[in-house]
Amino acid sequence: MDAALAITQLLNGLQLGVLLFLLASGLTLVFGIMDFVNLAHGAFYMVGAFISATLTLWLGSFVLGVLLAIPLVVLVGIVTEVIAVRSLYLRDHLDHVLATFGLILIFDELTHIIWGPAGIAVPLPSWLQGQVEVLPEIVLPTYRLVIIGAGILVAGGLYYIVNHTKLGMLIRAGASNRTMVGALGVDVKTLFTLVFALGAALAGLAGMLIAPITEASIGMGNDIIITAFVVIIVGGIGSMKGAFIAAIIIGLIDTLGRSFLDDVFKLFLGDIAAETSAPAISAMLIYILMAVVLTFRPQGLFPPKVR
Amino acid sequence: MITDMGLRGWAILAMLVLLAVGPYAAYLAGHAFYLDLATRLLCLAIAAVSLNLILGYGGMISFGHAAYIGLGAYCVGIPAYYEYTSGFLQFPLAVGVCALFALVTGALCLRTKGVYFIMITMAFSQMAFFLFVSLEEYGADDGLTIDYRSEFGGLLDFESNVTLYYVCFFSLLAAIYLVHRIVNSRFGMAIQGIRSNEQRMRAIGYNTYVYRLVCYVVSGAMCGYAGALLGNFTSFISPEMMDWTRSGELMFMVILGGTGSLFGPVLGALGFLVLEDQLAELWLHWKLVFGIILIVTVLFARGGIDGILRKLEERWRG
């Protein structure tokens, strides 16, 4: 096995993991605090990509594009929460799922109306386009390192907010006892809107980071959202720590599996058998992981404490 | 009995009569389009009826039923690829494979509740999707075309669109009747009790997990049958049939029609396809309206079309 390839794929796996964490953290935060299942979470991912793409092209700067896009995604999140999501909190989860499925359709079509059917390619500035030599003979794309770095920074920021700030205290309290928080005089409505907007921002950021690599396209959130759900199922719904660990594991398994499973299979299967079965199995790998975790721990690996 | 059928009863009867003769009449008049639309409607209606069994009566919210439609279709497509076109092989295979898939995934899913359950069913549906996308041999992303529909040794000619249509029609009637018997049987009462209060059911002696699992398997198998019919009809089978958003559409049909009623799913499928067809002609971005209708239905018309009919019937009577 080629060491350089292995390290490259390891890095790709980490990058996917980081992106999944950004998505999953928002999803699990919203579920943990508001008990709300948001299928349309991937829409913020898509919207973030499109807004930052447009701003980048307009302003001529990727960094500026991302920085200005973030508050705009927050705005979209707030508007969505106030108009559509608020009336659903007291409903059951099926209603959440159905209504947010409707939201996906709406978001996809609105994006089509505003930006047209084609995707938007996002150009990277030259200083992000290069490569970095991390180890002798092992060269990695700069931008991928930037994504990983950004993701870890955000994870650190979230950890700090949740564990060391008043907002974080409210978030943790809200997760464990919603009525108490309300009784303490905290404006629960505003708290919920803030949390929802934070989740949207995190998802949007993920979209903005991936857009230069995959291009901003309609419906790009719909596939990755399921993977994000697998992450929070494996990690434990409502748990940030679980989301982080599960995201990294799943990112690594998915990427490394797709690259190296046929090599692994070749160790004990014939070449042809390995080559025909490996793509199919590697496609299912993360779901097999989910099934295994559910068999032994139906509540996930790091479920939050009982409310 | 005919006289006290009520508004709702008449509406359903009218719909059934319309489905029984309308599309064929249109076909004879040269409008084959309606026969096609109606065939597709019937297949989706059977799938919706199967989903309603576990959703409306069983209280299990599966967001992964499209997987069974796809699997059922591939159970027609893959044998056909190897030139096994006998329907006597393909249909039992579809039912069997789907029952097995439901058994294995259900055994895992049903260990969870609520939101976990919804997400896990979605995830397994995606798993099936990615599995078939990776199978290069059977067309992967591009899908599989079948040259000949299922053959039944001269008993039924599926190549005739009219024959296929009526097989679908009678299959739907059979499916509804089957669900009717199941729901009112001992098993059905147990399932409804579990939906109402699972803890109570355990306290009176029911192993609720096993009953749910069996219900889930029956539902999956029935949906696989619908998939086999659909695969025959379209003669083109692709992994896209299994995408989780298709499960969402199926769920939309069930909710639109009204859960926990026998004919609700049919009303929902009809409503869905009519909306889809009519809206698409009016506006390129019809899905936007679709999304709004879904949200409005969830917020204000939760009982669906069936619920609205019931309310109208009550007003009429009182």
Next chain:
Amino acid sequence: MAEPVLHVRGLMKSFGGVRASDNVELSVEPFETHAIIGPNGAGKTTLIAQLSGELAADAGTITFKGRDVTRLPSHRRSMLGLARSFQITSVFLNMTVVDNVALAVQAHRGHSFKFWKPAAADAELVEPARRTLEQVGLEARAGDPASALSHGERRQLEIAMALATEPELLLLDEPMAGMGQEESGRMVETLKALKGGKTMLLVEHDMDAVFALADRITVLVYGRVIASGLPQDIRNDDAVRRAYLGDEA
């Protein structure tokens, strides 16, 4: 002396730092009506939940008819003859009264993997269901939806469902919960009629009912048994008076 129907030894259950069951020891003799009383938070419902199998004990043993059922799930205990009624009414509101009871009968008449014959027309289920409804005085409401019943009637239905499983031990969790004077009186009559014919373990706050029905009383305070014995002994027990009864009894 016959073997007790239920024998609980050293039962322990904690939630975080709180001991809901602290070394609970209890036995119920055949055909006796045994009451458990105690102030709020004493752990009575937690005890019932462990006895019926919804909650797993941290330590200790529960023996039912000579068999260790400590690790058995609730549906298996029900099949062995242990029935329970719930403090918070748990009837099937989406069904008729008779269907509610028939479902309980059905659970104990073979398996329910029967998909074809309508259950509502099945005499094997409906006859015993109607007889049980007569026992609790609800036969007139048989065809009504359970949602149409008054609170007191729903509590009666609760009892009927437990009775319909033909149990050897009835665990009744506050059968009189939320009932007014008249309804409570009727419930006491129903239970009096069962007394002596069925073994019952009853958790209650209503002291009149307890002293009218109980053969023996166990007192639970902060998860521990502080006294257990005949009603008049409990009435006069100092520790019990201090903890619970005050000077009312």
